Amino acid sequence: MSAQLAADDRAESIRMIRDSAAAVAPPGGDTKRIRALRQTLPGFDAAVWRQMGEFGWIGLRAPEALGGAGLGLAELGALAEELGGALAPEPLVAAGISTALLAAAGAKAELASLLAGETLVLTAWQERADTLAAPGTPDASRMFIPFAAGASAFLLPVREGAELALYWQPAGAGLSTEYTYDGGHFGTLQPAPARKLADDIGAVLEQALDDAALATSFYLLGGAERAFAMTLDYLKTRMQFGKVIGTFQALQHRAADLKMQLALFRASVEDAAAVVDAGASGAARQAAISRAKVRAAEGAMLITRQCVQLSGGIGYTDQYDVGLYLRKAMVLANQYGSAGLHRRRFMATAPEGEE
Amino acid sequence: MDAIRIPPPAELDALDDEHFRQVVRAFLHTHYPEELRNPPKRLHWSENKPWYFKLAEQGWLCPGWPKEFGGLGLSPSKIIILTEEYERYGVARCNDHGIVMLGPLVIKYGTPAQQQQFLPKILTGEHIWCQGYSEPNAGSDLAALRTEAVLDGDHYVVNGQKIWTTLAMDANWIFLLVRTDKTAKKQEGISFLLVDMNTPGITVRPIINLEYHDEFCETFFDNVRVPKENLVGQLNKGWDMAKALLSFERIFLGSPRQSGYALSRLKLLAERMGVYEDAVFQESYVRLRLEFEDLKALYETYVAKLKRGESLGPDVSMLKVIQTELFQKITDCMLEIAGENAGLLEPMEGNRNLNATGQFIQARPASIYGGSNEIQRNIISKNVLGMPG
Numbered sequence: 019m020s021a022q023l024a025a026d027d028r029a030e031s032i033r034m035i036r037d038s039a040a041a042v043a044p045p046g047g048d049t050k051r052i053r054a055l056r057q058t059l060p061g062f063d064a065a066v067w068r069q070m071g072e073f074g075w076i077g078l079r080a081p082e083a084l085g086g087a088g089l090g091l092a093e094l095g096a097l098a099e100e101l102g103g104a105l106a107p108e109p110l111v112a113a114g115i116s117t118a119l120l121a122a123a124g125a126k127a128e129l130a131s132l133l134a135g136e137t138l139v140l141t142a143w144q145e146r147a148d149t150l151a152a153p154g155t156p157d158a159s160r161m162f163i164p165f166a167a168g169a170s171a172f173l174l175p176v177r178e179g180a181e182l183a184l185y186w187q188p189a190g191a192g193l194s195t196e197y198t199y200d201g202g203h204f205g206t207l208q209p210a211p212a213r214k215l216a217d218d219i220g221a222v223l224e225q226a227l228d229d230a231a232l233a234t235s236f237y238l239l240g241g242a243e244r245a246f247a248m249t250l251d252y253l254k255t256r257m258q259f260g261k262v263i264g265t266f267q268a269l270q271h272r273a274a275d276l277k278m279q280l281a282l283f284r285a286s287v288e289d290a291a292a293v294v295d296a297g298a299s300g301a302a303r304q305a306a307i308s309r310a311k312v313r314a315a316e317g318a319m320l321i322t323r324q325c326v327q328l329s330g331g332i333g334y335t336d337q338y339d340v341g342l343y344l345r346k347a348m349v350l351a352n353q354y355g356s357a358g359l360h361r362r363r364f365m366a367t368a369p370e371g372e373e
Numbered sequence: 374m375d376a377i378r379i380p381p382p383a384e385l386d387a388l389d390d391e392h393f394r395q396v397v398r399a400f401l402h403t404h405y406p407e408e409l410r411n412p413p414k415r416l417h418w419s420e421n422k423p424w425y426f427k428l429a430e431q432g433w434l435c436p437g438w439p440k441e442f443g444g445l446g447l448s449p450s451k452i453i454i455l456t457e458e459y460e461r462y463g464v465a466r467c468n469d470h471g472i473v474m475l476g477p478l479v480i481k482y483g484t485p486a487q488q489q490q491f492l493p494k495i496l497t498g499e500h501i502w503c504q505g506y507s508e509p510n511a512g513s514d515l516a517a518l519r520t521e522a523v524l525d526g527d528h529y530v531v532n533g534q535k536i537w538t539t540l541a542m543d544a545n546w547i548f549l550l551v552r553t554d555k556t557a558k559k560q561e562g563i564s565f566l567l568v569d570m571n572t573p574g575i576t577v578r579p580i581i582n583l584e585y586h587d588e589f590c591e592t593f594f595d596n597v598r599v600p601k602e603n604l605v606g607q608l609n610k611g612w613d614m615a616k617a618l619l620s621f622e623r624i625f626l627g628s629p630r631q632s633g634y635a636l637s638r639l640k641l642l643a644e645r646m647g648v649y650e651d652a653v654f655q656e657s658y659v660r661l662r663l664e665f666e667d668l669k670a671l672y673e674t675y676v677a678k679l680k681r682g683e684s685l686g687p688d689v690s691m692l693k694v695i696q697t698e699l700f701q702k703i704t705d706c707m708l709e710i711a712g713e714n715a716g717l718l719e720p721m722e723g724n725r726n727l728n729a730t731g732q733f734i735q736a737r738p739a740s741i742y743g744g745s746n747e748i749q750r751n752i753i754s755k756n757v758l759g760m761p762g
Contacts, residue, residue: 250760253760254759261762264760265760270754271754274753274757275750277758281691282664285671285673286670289673361659362659370662
């Protein structure tokens, strides 16, 4: 019975998080703000970022002793889903990696200003495309850093023997940026480690990247849900041949198929969050997250692609919002590991069923 | 496992879920015939009646019926556990139309006299029921059915033809949807009638299916006289009653067990064929495994709803479509890797576990029965998504 009560409390806290998200991510939202930020630097709104800090969102998963809320991935996922539905461009998921590292390093002051939304600390870990491995090569450029132009500082993992040390690198020099198809950007950073924060954060980083993969999956879910809802409205109102096109069975069955994909998508990512929150570790944790990310990458691409198709000519225009979701999916589907990478990892980590 | 005591039926619903699961496992382990596990074909009464009588003797035959009618009175969540364990153990379906369909309908809509007449005989195995719903021209459009029952004195006179009457040759009673008012809107002129199969004028003709198995029948009615007290519920309300009975059990059409079993057989076959490590096979296999895991996660969300006491909406149709289409994809893969063995009539090497063709053929009707997947997509688009027309 107490397990049921705990589950009820959990459901209630997730509901509250979803409600509070409406402040930044208005339901059925206006995309004017999102459109205005496209192909600008840093591509997000610093005031909204501070607001997210005030709401406690940046520290949602950080330990309470360090100023966080100490909540789980189910809560973060629900929030990311709401933000994804609204296409909010603020760097909540990317900053989550840094909060985990700063907490592990005991860097209280740096963590506090990040949690408040006063700064943006990003982790510059990636040395090539489509990887979850952070080799920490001392002089290798760090690539594909989202929101990099908005960073106040970077966290730099650097290999030192068997350990992966963590360095602080203030923003300023050595950064170049490229725009992405959704209107955001990636940064490439030349390493210039300034100050050592911790001797070995390898295991923490590995887990934080996985958590970011799962949070990204939720963000993609929110976008896919919203794109589908828009498309469904379109199918119910668009007239051709003297009829609402949603009366055509070919389109009804397409819509039914997408609804089923969404149901599997939600079940997959929520199940992975439950597995992580229940304390799974090692291969079981990796397998659950990889499964969710495969589903998210493939599901988000499938659904947004189909939504463009079902919207016809208007779907191919920049003025129509469905395309925003397709472009976001193009950028996020492969972040923190493509479907292919995660399929390989699933096979390597998931135990096969009984019998 | 053998140490677990099987409590009397009346105590089962009070057990906690995990204990209950262990009891079911122990019971199956002790009593279920090994040779009937995971049968490649639907069993006939002659094959599965020992198990039916074992369940009857134990008092476990009708888990969903209330205790006062001789059932176990189990909650939906316990019934799910029971079913999961039966599926896990590979327990064959018995001739269960009386247990699953007719019994609950008579309990809900029957008169006390009908309840006393029919329910005990299901519990003893004296009456084996089959279902007469579909007709040659009333399949997906079931409400178009034309078999008619015309009142003549104290009897209804039934004329017409039913089809897909599963295991009718094993049954001695049939429950029918019959047309009793030809002038009303098609759903509103249908009644629910119980017929003794030994009444003169009934002919049963088995249909051989793609499995070369006689699971289904055609059943013909030629001036069959049925006592009018065998009508259940109100005249012309049969459609509503049959529909109301589509209860939470619809979840079982989406149970991942069928796909899980097929997936485990796919692996055995791949190992036997020497392709398990092959990159092309692994590419297919990982996708199927991921689909299966996500189906399980979705299924669990519906189980959780039932455990919270919620009822299931029309969206449960999604589970059925996803499960059956995954089952088919797995068996497609089995057929492909089996090579020339995919053409064999009997399992290769006489090994039931390497039965690619059997699994493939069994997967065919899964997307047809219980409302074809095309009908399920209609339900999803209209009743879940609210699409027009």
